[in-house]
Amino acid sequence: xxxxxxxxxxxxxxxxxxxxxxxxxxxxxxxxxxxxxxxxxxxxxxxxxxxxxxxxxxxxxxxxxxxxxxxxxxxxxxxxxxxxxxxxxxxxxxxxxxxxxxxxxxxxxxxxxxxxxxxxxxxxxxxxxxxxxxxxxxxxxxxxxxxxxxxxxxxxxxxxxxxxxxxxxxxxxxxxxxxxxxxxxxxxxxxxxxxxxxxxxxxxxxxxxxxxxxxxxxxxxxxxxxxxxxxxxxxxxxxxxxxxxxxxxxxxxxxxxxxx
Amino acid sequence: xxxxxxxxxxxxxxxxxxxxxxxxxxxxxxxxxxxxxxxxxxxxxxxxxxxxxxxxxxxxxxxxxxxxxxxxxxxxxxxxxxxxxxxxxxxxxxxxxxxxxxxxxxxxxxxxxxxxxxxxxxxxxxxxxxxxxxxxxxxxxxxxxxxxxxxxxxxxxxxxxxxxxxxxxxxxxxxxxxxxxxxxxxxxxxxxxxxxxxxxxxxxxxxxxxxxxxxxxxxxxxxxxxxxxxxxxxxxxxxxxxxxxxxxxxxxxxxxxxxxxxxxxxxxxxxxxxxxxxxxxxxxxxxxxxxxxxxxxxxxxxxxxxxxxxxxxxxxxxxxxxxxxxxxxxxxxxxxxxxxxxxxxxxxxxxxxxxxxxxxxxxxxxxxxxxxxxxxxxxxxxxxxxxxxxxxxxxxxxxxxxxxxxxxxxxxxxxxxxxxxxxxxxxxx
Amino acid sequence: xxxxxxxxxxxxxxxxxxxxxxxxxxxxxxxxxxxxxxxxxxxxxxxxxxxxxxxxxxxxxxxxxxxxxxxxxxxxxxxxxxxxxxxxxxxxxxxx
Numbered sequence: 001x002x003x004x005x006x007x008x009x010x011x012x013x014x015x016x017x018x019x020x021x022x023x024x025x026x027x028x029x030x031x032x033x034x035x036x037x038x039x040x041x042x043x044x045x046x047x048x049x050x051x052x053x054x055x056x057x058x059x060x061x062x063x064x065x066x067x068x069x070x071x072x073x074x075x076x077x078x079x080x081x082x083x084x085x086x087x088x089x090x091x092x093x094x095x096x097x098x099x100x101x102x103x104x105x106x107x108x109x110x111x112x113x114x115x116x117x118x119x120x121x122x123x124x125x126x127x128x129x130x131x132x133x134x135x136x137x138x139x140x141x142x143x144x145x146x147x148x149x150x151x152x153x154x155x156x157x158x159x160x161x162x163x164x165x166x167x168x169x170x171x172x173x174x175x176x177x178x179x180x181x182x183x184x185x186x187x188x189x190x191x192x193x194x195x196x197x198x199x200x201x202x203x204x205x206x207x208x209x210x211x212x213x214x215x216x217x218x219x220x221x222x223x224x225x226x227x228x229x230x231x232x233x234x235x236x237x238x239x240x241x242x243x244x245x246x247x248x249x250x251x252x253x254x255x256x257x258x259x260x
Numbered sequence: 261x262x263x264x265x266x267x268x269x270x271x272x273x274x275x276x277x278x279x280x281x282x283x284x285x286x287x288x289x290x291x292x293x294x295x296x297x298x299x300x301x302x303x304x305x306x307x308x309x310x311x312x313x314x315x316x317x318x319x320x321x322x323x324x325x326x327x328x329x330x331x332x333x334x335x336x337x338x339x340x341x342x343x344x345x346x347x348x349x350x351x352x353x354x355x356x357x358x359x360x361x362x363x364x365x366x367x368x369x370x371x372x373x374x375x376x377x378x379x380x381x382x383x384x385x386x387x388x389x390x391x392x393x394x395x396x397x398x399x400x401x402x403x404x405x406x407x408x409x410x411x412x413x414x415x416x417x418x419x420x421x422x423x424x425x426x427x428x429x430x431x432x433x434x435x436x437x438x439x440x441x442x443x444x445x446x447x448x449x450x451x452x453x454x455x456x457x458x459x460x461x462x463x464x465x466x467x468x469x470x471x472x473x474x475x476x477x478x479x480x481x482x483x484x485x486x487x488x489x490x491x492x493x494x495x496x497x498x499x500x501x502x503x504x505x506x507x508x509x510x511x512x513x514x515x516x517x518x519x520x521x522x523x524x525x526x527x528x529x530x531x532x533x534x535x536x537x538x539x540x541x542x543x544x545x546x547x548x549x550x551x552x553x554x555x556x557x558x559x560x561x562x563x564x565x566x567x568x569x570x571x572x573x574x575x576x577x578x579x580x581x582x583x584x585x586x587x588x589x590x591x592x593x594x595x596x597x598x599x600x601x602x603x604x605x606x607x608x609x610x611x612x613x614x615x616x617x618x619x620x621x622x623x624x625x626x627x628x629x630x631x632x633x634x635x636x637x638x639x640x641x642x643x644x645x646x647x648x649x650x651x652x653x654x655x656x657x658x659x660x661x662x663x664x665x666x667x668x669x670x671x672x673x674x675x676x677x678x679x680x681x682x683x684x685x686x687x688x689x
Numbered sequence: 690x691x692x693x694x695x696x697x698x699x700x701x702x703x704x705x706x707x708x709x710x711x712x713x714x715x716x717x718x719x720x721x722x723x724x725x726x727x728x729x730x731x732x733x734x735x736x737x738x739x740x741x742x743x744x745x746x747x748x749x750x751x752x753x754x755x756x757x758x759x760x761x762x763x764x765x766x767x768x769x770x771x772x773x774x775x776x777x778x779x780x781x782x783x784x785x
Contacts, residue, residue: 012296014707015781015783017534026367027364027366027783029296029370066374069377190407190409193384194262194290296777297781300783302782302785303782364785365782365785366782366783385777386777404776405776421761421762423773434761434762435762441759502732502763503727509732510731510733510734511733511734512734512736533703535783536697536700536701536703536736538736538757540757540762
C-alpha cells in the first residue's frame with residue numbers, strides 16, 4: 001500500500017514565548033505537527049498490515065535549509081521517503097496555495113493508494129488543506145477518522161459523532177484526515193534516527209509541478225487574529241470574609257451584573 | 261551493534277565544538293543531546309570570554325549570536341547596609357575585538373549545533389544517553405533510548421554532575437565540598453532602559469559582580485549580566501556552607517533578598533521575570549580534576565572539571581570550548597594512529613596543556629583555599645564601606661579629623677595579621 | 690521555612706517544563722526517616738521542591754525540577770535515586 005502523508009512543520013508551541021501579544025520565534029525549534037504524527041503512525045500501521053508499499057511524507061517550505069533537518073523527524077518515525085516542495089513564493093501562501101503545491105507533489109511522486117492528513121495543523125488549525133487537496137486530486141475524502149482498516153481495495157473508517165460511531169467505506173485511492181485518538185505516535189528510536197539520515201529526500205520547485213509564484217500567491221490577507229483585549233477593574237475588598245462578600249455583591253449589583 | 265566513529269554525549273559547548281572539529285575532518289560523529297534542542301538544558305551565568313578562543317577554529321566565530329559585548333565591569337561590595345562599587349569602563353574591554361560577551365545558551369548552542377551539522381555531524385536531540393557500554397576497562401559506546409551504539413571514541417561532555425562517567429567509575433561522584441550552586445532569573449527590560457541604567461553606548465553591555473551580604477557570609481556572590489533586552493541576575497553559593505547552616509535559610513531566599521536590597525532594587529525595577537534556572541558549579545580546582553581520558557573515551561567541559569571561579573572572573577564556557585577542541589584533536593590523532601587505547605588518547609592532556617585550559621586551571625590553583633576564607637564575604641565588604649563613609653562624612657568635627665579617624669579605623673580593620681594573611685592567600689587569584 | 694509559599698512557584702511558572710509520566714527523582718523515604726537527621730534537601734534546592742508530608746515523610750515535587758543536581762550532591766545519606774528526565778522531557782531553558 002503506497003501512502004502519502006501531508007505534514008506541516010511548525011514551531012514547538014510549548015517553547016514559544018509571547019511578548020507584547022506577538023509570538024517570539026527566536027531560538028524556537030520547528031517540528032512535525034502533532035496531528036500529522038498521528039497520520040504518519042496510521043500510515044505506518046496500514047503499510048505494515050498490507051505487508052508492502054511505502055509511506056512518503058510530503059511538505060511545503062519557503063526554502064529554509066532547516067526543513068530537511070525537520071523532515072528527518074518524519075523519516076525517523078518511519079516514513080520511507082520525504083518530498084519537499086520548496087519555493088520562496090510559498091512563504092506567503094494561504095491554504096489554497098499550499099493545497100496546490102501538495103497536490104502537485106503528490107501527483108508527481110505518486111501514484112498513491114491513500115493520502116493522509118492530520119485533521120488540522122498545530123499552529124493555524126484551519127483544517128482546510130485536506131479537502132482542498134482531495135478536490136484537486138479528485139479523491140473521495142473522509143474527515144476525522146478515529147480508526148482505519150484497509151482490505152486493499154476498500155478502506156473502512158470510523159468516526160465519532162458524539163453519541164454514536166459512524167462507519168464509512170470508500171474505494172481507494174482516497175484522502176483521509178485523522179484525529180488524535182486514532183493512535184499513540186511512536187517515539188523514534190536512536191537506531192531509526194540514524195537510519196533516517198540515509199533515506200531519500202526529494203525536493204521539487206514550483207516549476208517542477210507546473211506551478212508558479214502567481215498560482216500560490218495568497219488570495220486574502222490576515223489583518224489580525226488577536227483576541228479583543230479586555231480591561232479589568234482591579235477592585236480589591238479588604239476585611240472579614242463576610243464583609244468582603246457583602247462588598248463584592250454590592251459592587252456587582254452596582255455594575256448591573258447581579259439584580260437584587 | 262550499529263557503530264559510528266565517534267559519539268559525543270551532550271550537546272553543550274564542549275561536545276558541539278568537539279563534534280564540529282571531528283566532522284570537518286570527515287569523521288562520522290553523532291552527538292546525543294537530551295534537551296529539545298542544543299542549549300535547552302544548559303545554564304550559564306551569562307558571560308563568555310572570547311579573547312582566548314579566537315585562535316580556536318577562527319572561521320567559526322564571525323556570526324556567533326551574542327547579546328552584548330561587555331564594555332563596563334563593576335564589582336560591588338555589599339555589607340553593613342552599604343554598597344561600594346568599583347567600576348571600569350575601558351575601550352580595551354570592548355573595542356573592535358571585545359574581551360567578553362554576554363550570551364544566552366539556547367541561541368549560542370543551537371547556532372553551534374547548526375555549525376556542527378553543516379560540517380557533517382549528526383546532532384540527535386530529545387535523546388538521553390543512559391549508560392556507557394564497557395568492554396573491561398574500555399568504553400565501547402553508549403546505550404540510549406533502548407538502543408546500543410558503538411564508537412571507537414566516546415567524548416563524554418555530559419556536564420558537571422557526571423552521571424554517566426561517575427556511574428561507570430571513570431571519575432568520582434561530585435561532592436558538596438567541591439561545588440557551588442548558582443541560580444538566576446532572566447528579567448526582561450527594554451534595551452534603552454538597560455543602556456541608561458548602566459550608562460552604556462547602544463549595543464554595549466555591562467557585567468556586575470557582587471560580594472558580601474548577598475550570601476550572608478557564605479562563600480559565593482551575586483552576578484548581573486546585561487543581555488540585549490533582559491538582565492541575568494543570580495547568586496552563587498557554596499553547597500557545603502549552604503547545607504551546614506544552623507538556621508533554616510533556604511538557598512532560593514538569597515536571590516529574593518538580593519533583589520530586594522536597597523542598592524539592587526533600582527537596577528531591576530520594572531523588569532519582568534522570563535525564566536528561572538539553576539546549575540551546579542565545580543569549584544574544586546586543578547587538584548580535584550579527574551583523569552580526563554581512558555581507553556575509548558575522553559572527558560570534556562564541566563564533566564572534566566573545567567571551571568574556574570577566581571572571584572572577579574568566572575569561567576567555564578571558554579574552557580569547555582577549548583577542551584572540546586582538544587578532544588577533537590586527540591580523537592583525530594587516535595584515528596590516524598588506528599589506536600584508541602588509553603595510552604594513545606593520553607595525547608589529550610598534551611593538547612589541553614597547549615591550550616589555555618590547563619594554564620588557567622593552574623593559575624587558579626590557590627583559589628579553592630582562598631575562597632574558603634569567609635572574611636572575604638562577611639567582614640571586608642562592610643569594612644570598605646565604613647572606610648569610605650569616613651571620607652564622605654560631614655558632622656561637627658573638622659573634616660581633617662574625620663579623615664584621620666577614618667584612616668585610624670581602617671588601620672584597625674585592615675592591618676591585622678589575618679588581613680595580611682588573606683592578602684597573601686589572594687595574591688595568585 | 691517557606692514563609693511565603695508559592696514564591697518559587699511563581700518563578701517556575703515562567704519556565705517551560707515537558708512532563709513525563711514517571712518521576713526522575715525517587716526518594717528512599719525509609720532512609721530519610723530512620724537515618725537522616727538534617728534533611729538538607731529542604732534547604733538547598735533552588736526550586737524549593739522538597740517537603741515533609743503529614744506522615745513526616747520526604748516528598749519531592751519533581752515536576753518543577755531545574756535539573757541542577759544540588760540535592761543529589763548534598764544528600765548525606767544517598768537517599769535519592771536521581772536521573773535526568775527521559776530525552777525530550779523536563780525543563781527546557783529558553784533564555785538561560
